[in-house]
Amino acid sequence: MLDGCQHRGPDSTGFALYGAGDAETYRLRFYVGTGPLAEKSVQRIGDVLAREGAQLLSGERVGGSYAASVRHKGPVQKFAYAMEHAAKLFSLGHRLEIVKDEGTAHEVDERYHLGKVEGSHGLGHVRLATESAVKPEAAHPFWATGFSDIAIVHNGQITNYWKWRRRLEKLGFEFRTDNDSELIAVYLAKKLSGGASLRQALSDSIEDMDGTFSFLVSTETEIGYAKDRLAAKPMVMVETDDLVAIASEEVSLNRLFPGQALSTREPLPGTIGTWSRSI
Amino acid sequence: MVTLDLAHLSVREANRRLRELGAAGDDVEILNPDAKHHIGVGLVHPITVKVRGSAGYFCAGLTHGARFEIDSNVGWGVGDNIYDGTVIVGGNAGAVAGVAIRGAEVIIKGNMGSRAGQVMKAGTLLCCGNASFMAGTMMYGGRIVILGRSGERLGEDMTGGEIFVAGGIDSLGTDAVETDISKTETDSILEFLERHKIPFQGHFSKVVNAGAKLRYTTPEPTLRNQPTTVAMAGGFWNAKTQEDIEVKAVTGxxxxxxxxxxxxxxHFNDIAFRRDIxxxxxxxxxxxxxxxxxxxxxxxxxxxxxxxxxxxxxxxxxxxxxxxxxxxxxxxxxxxxxxxxxxxxxxxxxxxxxxxxxxxxxxxxxxxxxxxxxxxxxxxxxxxxxxxxxxxxxxxxxxxxxxxxxxxxxxxxxxxxxxxxxxxxxxxxxxxxxxxxxxxxxxxxxxxxxxxxxxxxxxxxxxxxxxxxxxxxxxxxxxxxxxxxxxxxxxxxxxxxxxxxxxxxxxxxxxxxxxxxxxxxxxxxxxxxxxxxxxxxxxxxxxxxxxxxxxxxxxxxxxxxxxxxxxxxxxxxxxxxxxxxxxxxxxxxxxxxxxxxxxxxxxxxxxxxxxxxCRDDLVALTPEAAAITGLPYEARS
Incomplete structure (x- = not known):
């Protein structure tokens, strides 16, 4: 799907994938790069894991990432923040893993062997970088930092970003970037952790977020979208008995149904939708 | 009919071939369009182009005189700015269908996305299914015909033209109003539908501009005009400031x-060349x-x-x-x-x-x-x-x-x-x-x-x-x-x-x-x-x-x-x-x-x-200009 849409974002590509996983284990994906500092980062990750009382079950370097399976008991937020201070942490969750890096969908797939992943749902994103340095950490998807298993991809711009960021920071939430997508992820995750359903959290986001946006969010068991009231950013979807697929353009959906005429629809302005399935 | 296969040709190459074939008067069939953008853009010859599948953004955009038949769906902006010609979409259309058309027939057999017909000037945009949000926003002329439901905020800030809806109006936009439809208008739509072999039974509602926002209500009074020399003379209670206040006191x-x-x-007066010239x-x-x-x-x-x-x-x-x-x-x-x-x-x-x-x-x-x-x-x-x-x-x-x-x-x-x-x-x-x-x-x-x-x-x-x-x-x-x-x-x-x-x-x-x-x-x-x-x-x-x-x-x-x-x-x-x-x-x-x-x-x-x-040739004359430009305030050569 992503290679079909690469013209919208040739610089970096990212995936948030929900594999098998289990409730006892956390999967952590760090970005450590490939240079000489990578080993040091891995070392530091090990040290902080030990300090936090986490047990490292396995760890391997794939591409520029370091994927660790750990066992940890205790509050996830404190643990996640501690790990984020140790190294660039792209995702944390029982099932979620975020892989994102410079390059096209095919290049990132090749580097990280994503074709082999089996799972129930996922998000993807291609990014147009206007800065010369294409930084992997600026790529999407974004993880809701501090929360387990929540990820987001977003096209648009949140114009009351700083208002919401300051509010959330006062409540003790931390942000790793100035990217508004990360804000939406944390905003939604906070709602969910307070007991709201994903539907409710998404509906609230349409009230609370100003600007133009089409975004997709995923949790361990659900996937959902929200679209701003002006329908400024594209979104098109196709739904069958077996799957739902949502993209910016039909060309991505066609990848799933080559040669078939699709009955697509555009979600209406100011609407949300959610789907759930477990493997 | 000549066949172009987008599985093997880039859109750029296909469009180049389309222009050549258009000049020669040959009709074209496009295979494997795969929802790619810009199919047929810039074609100014009266040929027929059949797209066997879905097209992406701006299909048939910036064209004049051609006929496009797309079997399946289209992305944003189908028929963008088309001067004259016909576009028929067998499936659904994305946002801004028929944007800025200058006179054409754009027909969507399925539903169409948001803001359809935005800033259109002339021609007919027909949607056989439902329209979405803000159809006809800021349209200047022409007509939009919707056989299904209108979607919210129909005709938002439309200036001219008419919108006809058969399946019910969800809500009207700012400065849009429902009005009576004449028999001539109904007949004209029915003739259009018949000509394109679209079966229809029902009645239309008609929406036009309400006229509340087309003109400023109270015009600005003509006072003794104060030119820029007065405005820039300095002192904020100058004659220009007074004029502004007096005018606003009338218009509100x-x-x-x-x-x-x-x-x-x-400004540039605040920087100078540092060497004698x-x-x-x-x-x-x-x-x-x-x-x-x-x-x-x-x-x-x-x-x-x-x-x-x-x-x-x-x-x-x-x-x-x-x-x-x-x-x-x-x-x-x-x-x-x-x-x-x-x-x-x-x-x-x-x-x-x-x-x-x-x-x-x-x-x-x-x-x-x-x-x-x-x-x-x-x-x-x-x-x-x-x-x-x-x-x-x-x-x-x-x-x-x-x-x-x-x-x-x-x-x-x-x-x-x-x-x-x-x-x-x-x-x-x-x-x-x-x-x-x-x-x-x-x-x-x-x-x-x-x-x-x-x-x-x-x-x-x-x-x-x-x-x-x-x-x-x-x-x-x-x-x-x-x-x-x-x-x-x-x-x-x-x-x-x-x-x-x-x-x-x-x-x-x-x-x-x-x-x-x-x-x-x-x-x-x-x-x-x-x-x-x-x-x-x-x-x-x-x-x-x-x-x-x-x-x-x-x-x-x-x-x-x-x-x-x-x-x-x-x-x-x-x-x-x-x-x-x-x-x-x-x-x-x-x-x-x-x-x-x-x-x-x-x-x-x-x-x-x-x-x-280059910058080395320049020096700032004021602290402000130095702060803005980073040029040295004092030249030390």
């Missing part, structure tokens, strides 16, 4: 006026001022005899005679002219040696035929005088002739949308530029006009999106009409804009003049031009200065329509006072004075080419 709203800012703002009468023959502009993408660049252009100003804001004079002057001085917003007039095209054709949000006067006559294409995002706002043209200037070029109803206080219907982000912009390139066979430079606001971000996007050059307009830039609040208080100064732009280009690793910045916004002579180029601009553009050379008296009443010099008017009696030939030569001589000043400075500083000017 903001003032709309023309011209640029009338406040003192750090000994003027040399013969400098022009001793240095190189000539340059090419717009070759970054491999298109045929503009060839300028010096780094100066005429700034974009519309036929509409300006009289026809003034546009001609600017065209003549630009040809005599071997530089480039720019159409501005209101479309291209043939005489202007004939007079100007090189003409840039501007595309604005309202797509007023925008069309593929004139694109193909232009030497460069420019997409307008915003301007220095009013960043973030659309164009305004007061009713007194919207004559029937002008309205017909623009494709709008005559006699309205015309407002253009504040943003493009189909460009709502950097990713959309990439697709839009590609459409322009397809429509012009990749042969013409494509530039972007930006008002100075978030310059760094904007310039980085422009560089990434592949523009050939940028026209960057600072806060001091002028306009034909805007509210005084934005003219005076929105945007950043020209001096700051160029510094930020060059910083941005350095940060993304652009080579010097890889994507040249044409700086404008209060450039008054060749000395300002030389300073701008020393700060990193590739060239400058002059608008107000050229108009003053052509007789403008700076009364700041460009919006009113009764310009006494015949420049900013559409009144034939006033226009008579403008002697095109005389003023063309006045403007030309002014441009030549800029040439001499530029050459004298380049030569005086011991250089041989104008682009050798």
């Amino acid at each position: 709203r903001y003032r709309v006026r023309g011209y640029g800012t009338s406040r003192a703002i750090p 000994l003027p040399d009468e013969g400098a022009v023959s001793k240095v190189n001022l000539a340059m090419e502009l717009g070759s970054r993408s491999g298109a045929k660049p503009l060839s300028l005899s010096m780094p100066v252009l005429i700034a974009p100003m519309s036929y509409g804001a300006l009289s026809r005679s003034t546009k001609l004079a600017l065209g003549i002057a630009s040809r005599l001085s071997r530089i480039a002219e720019n159409t501005g917003e209101g479309g291209m007039i043939q005489e202007e095209r004939d007079e100007a040696g090189q003409l840039i054709f501007q595309c604005l949000s309202g797509r007023l006067g925008w069309n593929v035929r004139d694109m193909q006559k232009a030497d460069a294409i420019e997409i307008y995002i915003s301007q220095g005088a009013k960043p973030g706002l659309g164009g305004q043209l007061m009713a007194s200037k919207v004559t029937p002739e002008l309205a017909s070029i623009r494709g709008i109803p005559p006699g309205i206080d015309l407002r253009s949308p504040s943003r493009h219907p189909d460009v709502l982000g950097a990713d959309d912009l990439v697709i839009k530029i590609e459409e322009f390139r397809e429509a012009t066979g990749y042969a013409k430079p494509i530039s972007v006009k930006l008002g100075a606001g978030r310059v760094k971000d904007d310039i980085k996007i422009a560089f990434k999106d592949g523009f050939d050059f940028v026209e960057l307009d600072g806060l001091q830039g002028s306009t034909g009409a805007a509210s005084a609040e934005v003219i005076e208080h929105v945007g950043i100064p020209t001096l700051a804009a160029i510094v930020e732009a060059i910083d941005a280009l350095r940060e993304v690793g652009a080579r010097k003049n890889e994507m040249p910045i044409v700086l404008m916004g209060g450039i008054k002579d060749g000395v300002d031009a030389a300073k701008a180029i020393a700060l990193g601009a590739g060239a400058v553009a002059v608008g107000t200065a050229a108009l003053i050379a052509g007789g403008c008296i700076s009364c700041m009443r460009c919006q009113a329509g009764y310009c006494v010099t015949g420049i900013a008017t559409q009144n034939p009696e006033h226009e008579k006072r403008f002697r095109t030939d005389v003023e063309a030569h006045n403007i030309h001589r002014f441009l030549e004075s800029m040439r001499w000043q530029l050459a004298a400075i380049v030569h005086g500083l011991g250089k041989t080419d104008v682009h050798q000017l």
Whole structure:
């Protein structure tokens, strides 16, 4: 799907994938790069894991990432923040893993062997970088930092970003970037952790977020979208008995149904939708 | 029927073949379209193109006379700006279907997305299913027929045209109203449906503009007018301030006026050349001022005899005679002219040696035929005088002739949308530029006009999106009409804009003049031009200065329509006072004075080419200018 849409974002590509996983284990994906500092980062990750009382079950370097399976008991937020201070942490969750890096969908797939992943749902994103340095950490998807298993991809711009960021920071939430997508992820995750359903959290986001946006969010068991009231950013979807697929353009959906005429629809302005399935 | 298979051909190659086949009169079938963008863009021949599957954005966009049949769905902007012709979509259409059509039949068999028919001028847009949100927003003419439900906010801020709905109206937009439908109108729709073999039984509701927002209610009273010299005299209780207050006391709203800012703002006068310059009468023959502009993408660049252009100003804001004079002057001085917003007039095209054709949000006067006559294409995002706002043209200037070029109803206080219907982000912009390139066979430079606001971000996007050059307009830039609040208080100064732009280009690793910045916004002579180029601009553009050379008296009443010099008017009696030939030569001589000043400075500083000017040649005269530019406040050589 992503290679079909690469013209919208040739610089970096990212995936948030929900594999098998289990409730006892956390999967952590760090970005450590490939240079000489990578080993040091891995070392530091090990040290902080030990300090936090986490047990490292396995760890391997794939591409520029370091994927660790750990066992940890205790509050996830404190643990996640501690790990984020140790190294660039792209995702944390029982099932979620975020892989994102410079390059096209095919290049990132090749580097990280994503074709082999089996799972129930996922998000993807291609990014147009206007800065010369294409930084992997600026790529999407974004993880809701501090929360387990929540990820987001977003096209648009949140114009009351700083208002919401300051509010959330006062409540003790931390942000790793100035990217508004990360804000939406944390905003939604906070709602969910307070007991709201994903539907409710998404509906609230349409009230609370100003600007133009089409975004997709995923949790361990659900996937959902929200679209701003002006329908400024594209979104098109196709739904069958077996799957739902949502993209910016039909060309991505066609990848799933080559040669078939699709009955697509555009979600209406100011609407949300959610789907759930477990493997 | 010839078959083109997009599994093996790029859209660019397929479109090139389509143009050839169109010229030969051959119909075409396109296989494996795979929802790719720009299929058929720029086709100006009356052939039939059958697309066997789904098409992406702007299918059949910027075409004239062809017939397109798409079996399945289309993405955004199907039939964009189509001049005449037919498009039939078998499935659903994405957002802004039929955007800015100038006269065509666009038929969507399924549903259509948001903002369908935005800024359309003429023709019929038919949706056999349901429409979405804001169908017919800011439409100027033509008709939209919806057999299903209308969606919310139907006809939002529509200016002209009619919308007919058979399946129920969900809600009406601002300034839209339901009215009675006549038998003639019903018959005309039924004939249309029958001709296209679309079965239908039912009744239509009709929606038109309510007329509450077409004209300002209380006109501004005519008082003793206070020109810019008074406004800039200093002291905030000056006669201009009093005039503004008195007018607002009558109208109860903001003032709309023309011209640029009338406040003192750090500008090129606040920087200077740090070395003595000994003027040399013969400098022009001793240095190189000539340059090419717009070759970054491999298109045929503009060839300028010096780094100066005429700034974009519309036929509409300006009289026809003034546009001609600017065209003549630009040809005599071997530089480039720019159409501005209101479309291209043939005489202007004939007079100007090189003409840039501007595309604005309202797509007023925008069309593929004139694109193909232009030497460069420019997409307008915003301007220095009013960043973030659309164009305004007061009713007194919207004559029937002008309205017909623009494709709008005559006699309205015309407002253009504040943003493009189909460009709502950097990713959309990439697709839009590609459409322009397809429509012009990749042969013409494509530039972007930006008002100075978030310059760094904007310039980085422009560089990434592949523009050939940028026209960057600072806060001091002028306009034909805007509210005084934005003219005076929105945007950043020209001096700051160029510094930020060059910083941005350095940060993304652009080579010097890889994507040249044409700086404008209060450039008054060749000395300002030389300073701008020393700060990193590739060239400058002059608008107000050229108009003053052509007789403008700076009364700041460009919006009113009764310009006494015949420049900013559409009144034939006033226009008579403008002697095109005389003023063309006045403007030309002014441009030549800029040439001499530029050459004298380049030569005086011991250089041989104008682009050798650099920051080291400059010094700041005030702390403010030093803070803005980073130039040394005191020269320590």
